Amino acid sequence: MSSPSPAAFSMAPPNQWEEFTEGMWRRNPVFVMVLGMCPTLAVTVSAINSISMGLATTFVLAASCFLVSLLRRLIPKEVRIATYIVIIATFVTVVDYAVQAISLDLYEALGAYIQLIVANCLVLGRAEAHAARAAPIPATLNAIGMGLGFTLGLTMIGGVREILGAGAFFGVPLFGPGFQPWVVMVLPPGGFFVMAGWLLLFAIVRRRMAARNAGAASSVGSSAVAASSGACHGA
Amino acid sequence: MAHESLGQILLNTILSGNFVLAMFLGMCPFLGVTHSVAVAFPLGVATAFVIVIASVSAYLLNWVLALAHLEFLRLICYIVVIASAVQLVEMFVKKHYPALFRALGIYLPLITTNCAVLGVALFQTAREYNFAQSLTFAIGGGVGFTLALTLLASVRERVQLADTPEVVQGTVLVLILAGVLSLAFMGFAGLGG
Numbered sequence: 001m002s003s004p005s006p007a008a009f010s011m012a013p014p015n016q017w018e019e020f021t022e023g024m025w026r027r028n029p030v031f032v033m034v035l036g037m038c039p040t041l042a043v044t045v046s047a048i049n050s051i052s053m054g055l056a057t058t059f060v061l062a063a064s065c066f067l068v069s070l071l072r073r074l075i076p077k078e079v080r081i082a083t084y085i086v087i088i089a090t091f092v093t094v095v096d097y098a099v100q101a102i103s104l105d106l107y108e109a110l111g112a113y114i115q116l117i118v119a120n121c122l123v124l125g126r127a128e129a130h131a132a133r134a135a136p137i138p139a140t141l142n143a144i145g146m147g148l149g150f151t152l153g154l155t156m157i158g159g160v161r162e163i164l165g166a167g168a169f170f171g172v173p174l175f176g177p178g179f180q181p182w183v184v185m186v187l188p189p190g191g192f193f194v195m196a197g198w199l200l201l202f203a204i205v206r207r208r209m210a211a212r213n214a215g216a217a218s219s220v221g222s223s224a225v226a227a228s229s230g231a232c233h234g235a
Numbered sequence: 236m237a238h239e240s241l242g243q244i245l246l247n248t249i250l251s252g253n254f255v256l257a258m259f260l261g262m263c264p265f266l267g268v269t270h271s272v273a274v275a276f277p278l279g280v281a282t283a284f285v286i287v288i289a290s291v292s293a294y295l296l297n298w299v300l301a302l303a304h305l306e307f308l309r310l311i312c313y314i315v316v317i318a319s320a321v322q323l324v325e326m327f328v329k330k331h332y333p334a335l336f337r338a339l340g341i342y343l344p345l346i347t348t349n350c351a352v353l354g355v356a357l358f359q360t361a362r363e364y365n366f367a368q369s370l371t372f373a374i375g376g377g378v379g380f381t382l383a384l385t386l387l388a389s390v391r392e393r394v395q396l397a398d399t400p401e402v403v404q405g406t407v408l409v410l411i412l413a414g415v416l417s418l419a420f421m422g423f424a425g426l427g428g
Contacts, residue, residue: 034266034406037259037262037266038260038261038262038263038350039259040262041259041262042260082315085314085315085318086311086315089310089314089315090311092310093307093308093310093311096310097307112357112361115310115353115357116260116350116353116354116357118310118353119349119350119352119353120350121263121348124348184418184421187421188257188258188417189414189415189417189418189421190414191414192411192413192414192417193410193411193414195410196406196407196410196414199406199410200407203402203403203407204402207402
């Protein structure tokens with residue numbers, strides 16, 4: 001890790017871009033790693049709540065990964081988890097007071113879940129698995145990418161739940177007054193169902209793509225069928 | 236909020252306001268270790284035990300912090316106290332009940348990062364419960380957590396034998412089952428007042 005520094009340095013730009021984008025989609029914390037499920041399901045009743053929660057988590061993640069990475073040679077191995085938790089709890093307290101100062105409505109909507117960012121396995125997991133082994137800048141970039149990926153995942157769930165459950169998106173009504181909202185979507189079961197729905201959609205798309213690739217490799221006839229069905233699904 | 240009766244709190248936390256199925260606390264063990272009832276039930280009991288300890292220590296801690304006007308340190312203190320409490324429980328169980336310790340294995344230390352444990356401490360503070368209410372809230376929460384874990388584990392044991400499509404297997408299936416279970420628990424809404 002430390003010896004090939006010139007080579008690593010010349011590789012820096014693509015590497016850091018890679019670090020940044022890793023969490024956005026390829027290893028999305030919500031849909032691929034399935035980490036930090038408590039806030040994912042609890043606060044995603046509307047798109048605005050989801051974005052706020054995602055950004056709060058991103059800030060905590062980036063700030064604590066930066067500090068953990070900076071202190072990684074000073075923290076003794078035996079007490080590292082406790083140290084990480086104290087660092088994370090400090091930044092969560094900052095976010096908690098900041099949200100309270102910015103918008104009281106938002107603070108009441110998110111409730112104790114802001115403070116529960118401390119127990120979010122995503123934050124501790126990234127501090128332990130990545131920030132403790134990387135230099136401050138790549139660690140922070142990776143953490144910001146992961147945080148934005150988390151925000152994206154939360155917003156995708158929150159958006160669907162708000163559209164179906166309240167007939168609105170970011171508080172703007174989408175359908176006419178005749179729309180009957182699916183109340184179950186803003187109730188707890190909706191969180192499970194929407195999350196399951198997205199994962200199911202990704203699994204189906206991944207399967208079609210794999211089938212299309214395999215079909216293209218083997219025979220012409222079957223590939224045409226697979227491609228057309230895949231295109232259908234994509235549209 | 237602080238005038239709810241103890242019975243109301245107990246009913247509420249076990250059924251209509253179940254920690255896992257209605258408040259989404261402790262999702263990681265809920266989705267992760269519910270393969271079989273044999274694992275899920277002991278884990279639920281251990282977590283319930285830690286929840287009660289955390290609730291009592293958080294109540295005392297909050298009282299001390301309020302005396303010293305250091306409320307902004309609440310979160311940091313809670314998490315440190317919970318981590319130490321889990322450590323103490325682990326040492327105690329290891330010394331006096333080695334068989335139980337071996338059965339629980341890695342899950343015991345992992346309880347520290349369970350949101351249900353921290354959640355109890357935070358919710359009882361936010362709702363300004365007194366000591367008896369906090370204790371009831373913690374006991375109800377622990378029982379509800381164990382109930383949800385055991386129910387999902389038993390459903391998953393049954394579904395394993397069923398012929399499910401390949402696409403839904405894994406996390407999707409668990410989420411759908413959890414959603415159905417949560418839907419069933421919504422039927423208790425209004426029971427606890």
